[in-house]
Amino acid sequence: MQTPSATTPHxxxxxxxALSDQLRISVLELLRQRELCVCDLCEALGVNQSKLSFHLKTxxxxxxxHSRQEGRWIYYSLNLPQFSILEEYLADFSHNRVIFSARSCCD
Incomplete structure (x- = not known):
């Protein structure tokens, strides 16, 4: 992987x-389109702010x-480089599968 400091096991x-929850997936889908404030996310998802805040924290x-504050509102957007890190992590398994399947047990 290309950025070891950002790819810690943690x-x-x-x-x-974070990707294992349906509500968080829904948040990410909305953020794929554009940056949104908490109030817009609450309205689009039909959840209260305290419930959404827990998921946004995760x-x-x-x-x-990413989050940024503008006045009294917090706006959220995707951090695409982190998605790339997860994608590269999974891709490494696919690459290893090809290498291991090319070997025989008696090599």
Whole structure:
């Protein structure tokens, strides 16, 4: 992987944990289109702010989203480099499968 400091096992595990919840996936799908404030996310998802805040914290701790404050609102956007790290991590397994399947047990 290309950025060892950003690919610690903790961040990889946190990334996959963050992707394991339907509401968090829905948040990410909305953020694929554009940056959104918490109020817009709450409205689009039909959830209250306290419930959403818990899920946004999980996404932020996993490095999957950025946040910025403007006035009293917090806006969220995707952190695409972190998604690339998770993608590269999974791609390494596919690459290893090809290498291992080319070997025989008696080589």
């Amino acid at each position: 961040l990889i595990a946190a990334g996959f944990h 996404l932020k701790e996993a490095g999957l989203v």
